[in-house]
Amino acid sequence: MKLKSLLVGLGLMAGVSLAHAEEPFKVGFVYVGPIGDLGWSYEHDRGREEMQKYFGDKVKTTFVENVAEGADAQRVITQLAKAGNQVIFTTSFGFMNPTVKVAKRFPNVVFEHATGYKRAKNLGTYTLRTYEGRYVSGVTAGLLTKTNTIGYIGAFPIPEVIRDIDATYMGAKSVNPDVKLKIVWANTWYDPGKETDAANALMDQGVDVLIQHTDSPAPLIAAQKRGIRAIGQASDMSKFAPKAHVFSVRDNWAPYYIKTVQQVMDGTWKSQDFWGGLHDDMLQLTSINPNLPADVRAKIDATYQGVKSGTIQPFKGPITDNTGKIVVPAGHTLTDKELAKVNWYVDGITDKVPN
Amino acid sequence: MDADLIVQILFAAIKTGTPLLLIALGEVICEKSGVLNLGQEGMMLMGAVVGFIAAYATGNAGLGVLGAMLMGSFMSLIFAVLVLQLGANQVATGLALTIFGTGLSAFVGSDFVGNTVQGFQPIAIPVLSSIPYLGDILFKHDILVYLSFVLAVVIAYVANKTRVGLVLKAVGENPHAANAIGIKVLQVRYLAILFGGAMTGLAGAYMSLVYTPMWAENMTAGRGWIALALVVFASWRVGRIMLGAYLFGFASIMHLVLQGLGVNISSNLLAMMPYVATVIVMVIISADQFKEKLLAPRSLGKPFDPRNMA
Numbered sequence: 072m073k074l075k076s077l078l079v080g081l082g083l084m085a086g087v088s089l090a091h092a093e094e095p096f097k098v099g100f101v102y103v104g105p106i107g108d109l110g111w112s113y114e115h116d117r118g119r120e121e122m123q124k125y126f127g128d129k130v131k132t133t134f135v136e137n138v139a140e141g142a143d144a145q146r147v148i149t150q151l152a153k154a155g156n157q158v159i160f161t162t163s164f165g166f167m168n169p170t171v172k173v174a175k176r177f178p179n180v181v182f183e184h185a186t187g188y189k190r191a192k193n194l195g196t197y198t199l200r201t202y203e204g205r206y207v208s209g210v211t212a213g214l215l216t217k218t219n220t221i222g223y224i225g226a227f228p229i230p231e232v233i234r235d236i237d238a239t240y241m242g243a244k245s246v247n248p249d250v251k252l253k254i255v256w257a258n259t260w261y262d263p264g265k266e267t268d269a270a271n272a273l274m275d276q277g278v279d280v281l282i283q284h285t286d287s288p289a290p291l292i293a294a295q296k297r298g299i300r301a302i303g304q305a306s307d308m309s310k311f312a313p314k315a316h317v318f319s320v321r322d323n324w325a326p327y328y329i330k331t332v333q334q335v336m337d338g339t340w341k342s343q344d345f346w347g348g349l350h351d352d353m354l355q356l357t358s359i360n361p362n363l364p365a366d367v368r369a370k371i372d373a374t375y376q377g378v379k380s381g382t383i384q385p386f387k388g389p390i391t392d393n394t395g396k397i398v399v400p401a402g403h404t405l406t407d408k409e410l411a412k413v414n415w416y417v418d419g420i421t422d423k424v425p426n
Numbered sequence: 427m428d429a430d431l432i433v434q435i436l437f438a439a440i441k442t443g444t445p446l447l448l449i450a451l452g453e454v455i456c457e458k459s460g461v462l463n464l465g466q467e468g469m470m471l472m473g474a475v476v477g478f479i480a481a482y483a484t485g486n487a488g489l490g491v492l493g494a495m496l497m498g499s500f501m502s503l504i505f506a507v508l509v510l511q512l513g514a515n516q517v518a519t520g521l522a523l524t525i526f527g528t529g530l531s532a533f534v535g536s537d538f539v540g541n542t543v544q545g546f547q548p549i550a551i552p553v554l555s556s557i558p559y560l561g562d563i564l565f566k567h568d569i570l571v572y573l574s575f576v577l578a579v580v581i582a583y584v585a586n587k588t589r590v591g592l593v594l595k596a597v598g599e600n601p602h603a604a605n606a607i608g609i610k611v612l613q614v615r616y617l618a619i620l621f622g623g624a625m626t627g628l629a630g631a632y633m634s635l636v637y638t639p640m641w642a643e644n645m646t647a648g649r650g651w652i653a654l655a656l657v658v659f660a661s662w663r664v665g666r667i668m669l670g671a672y673l674f675g676f677a678s679i680m681h682l683v684l685q686g687l688g689v690n691i692s693s694n695l696l697a698m699m700p701y702v703a704t705v706i707v708m709v710i711i712s713a714d715q716f717k718e719k720l721l722a723p724r725s726l727g728k729p730f731d732p733r734n735m736a
Contacts, residue, residue: 105532105643107539222686255685258694262647263638265678268442272682275434289638292542311542311640422688
């Protein structure tokens with residue numbers, strides 16, 4: 072989609088010279104992948120579209136997709152700021168430092184960076200409690216597995232993924248004490264071929280429910296071919312594997328984009344670290360497969376409600392890691408700050424966190 | 427590790443190696459004629475997207491493969507006109523082709539993202555597939571994998587045992603001498619480039635119709651580049667290309683399998699094994715000046731202008 076990026080770039084340059092006082096409130100978005108990735112960037116763009124729809128003519132949105140993390144990102148973010156955007160959402164972890172730098176140069180523009188941890192007066196951060204969706208996925212997988220072996224395809228061993236692996240395992244174990252979790256790192260967020268290989272490698276080793284922390288629907292397609300189950304990631308992936316698909320945990324950014332833009336318009340916006348989950352409807356379970364057994368379906372609903380209402384807290388102590396160390400003492404539940412630093416596997420995962 | 431798992435790993439290694447094999451088989455012919463085409467990644471993506479669209483529109487995966495091969499040839503024709511007719515630098519033109527193909531395929535395919543097609547189903551070959559172990563590894567694939575077996579044999583035969591192979595070699599080693607004995611150098615090179623393009627298009631179709639039956643931007647994820655390295659790794663020998671392709675496939679499967687088995691080796695380290703192997707082979711080849719000259723087609727990368735005889 073290079074051509075579109077180019078057109079947007081030209082549009083931005085034109086925008087600089089055409090800036091007028093009485094034009095719509097401008098909001099810019101920077102995506103790391105193509106919108107066509109059907110996962111991470113795709114859902115951010117759906118969030119943008121819904122926000123645009125909500126505000127109508129009052130808001131004008133611009134997005135730049137396929138932006139490489141690093142120096143290129145800084146250029147793109149600067150251009151968006153120069154073009155008169157009053158809020159700029161940068162939607163990948165690797166945009167953190169470029170966003171911080173540009174935010175310093177444009178103190179009157181509000182910046183929002185997804186999944187990062189550096190904030191400033193005009194720079195806030197936001198992320199998803201993906202571990203909540205993983206816990207429900209774990210419970211479901213624990214019930215569905217007949218070989219007692221669940222497979223997890225990870226992208227990179229960063230806290231978000233480690234945390235989600237822990238939540239998955241704790242969920243599975245809560246309903247199936249004999250369950251084992253096999254983890255494979257694909258070392259990529261997006262490579263359909265590699266993700267297929269990873270899925271096959273896990274299935275060859277007896278995995279019969281797949282959970283993926285990578286973005287393409289390839290693992291689902293591989294699962295359907297071999298007649299096992301899989302859970303979709305980031306967006307609704309049901310149509311890729313109608314039989315294998317259990318449900319997808321969808322990222323829903325729209326509520327946050329609407330809320331933030333409204334706050335900046337009203338002048339009530341303040342820099343903060345926001346975590347959205349099932350409770351905020353920013354994570355959704357979509358397209359739950361009607362071919363699931365009724366008792367599994369009921370358990371999915373109950374777990375979903377439990378996590379949503381807060382009666383189930385995945386990271387509530389006591390929790391021991393798999394080296395025997397107590398990582399969450401009894402009576403304590405991990406705070407958001409602590410969640411951002413999880414780097415241990417919970418007791419029962421027979422694997423080591425890669426360094 | 428039990429026998430079943432080993433069989434499954436080898437089965438997967440062949441599947442993973444197949445797109446690399448197809449590209450490298452085409453590129454080795456192209457390079458034997460003295461032309462280096464770095465545009466593999468772009469041609470492969472165009473092949474993948476056109477193959478997918480054709481299969482989606484017609485509901486016929488065979489037509490998808492045909493479309494992908496035609497598209498691959500068309501892309502390589504652009505390259506051929508630039509480097510053969512206009513004498514453009516092969517390296518720069520090839521890189522441009524990759525960038526062009528990556529962008530254009532994303533543009534063309536944007537409306538087809540999120541669709542699926544019925545690709546090729548595996549076919550167990552009667553009798554052969556019932557050989558213990560070997561049958562499970564080699565003869566339960568889909569038709570494109572079998573086609574790659576046949577193509578490898580045919581290409582090896584043509585390159586080494588026929589007049590066509592000799593002409594190709596003559597053009598690649600010394601185009602001036604070839605020209606002097608009446609071989610139409612540019613014509614041979616055109617055909618070699620077009621053949622390479624068709625093979626790369628086929629590899630693209632394999633990705634979008636068999637391997638992961640879907641279209642997604644940049645779905646080939648660098649396999650075109652690995653295949654280019656593979657040609658050097660195999661020192662321009664067809665037999666070694668086949669071996670190398672499956673070795674690459676094996677290495678990329680193993681690094682995933684070992685993790686699942688709980689073997690504690692850094693996955694980054696394992697993921698880089700195929701590339702390390704390529705570098706080692708390149709070092710071995712280039713350490714021996716004489717050998718290097720024997721192996722690489724001598725006029726590789728150099729333009730030839732029949733009007734400008736030395």
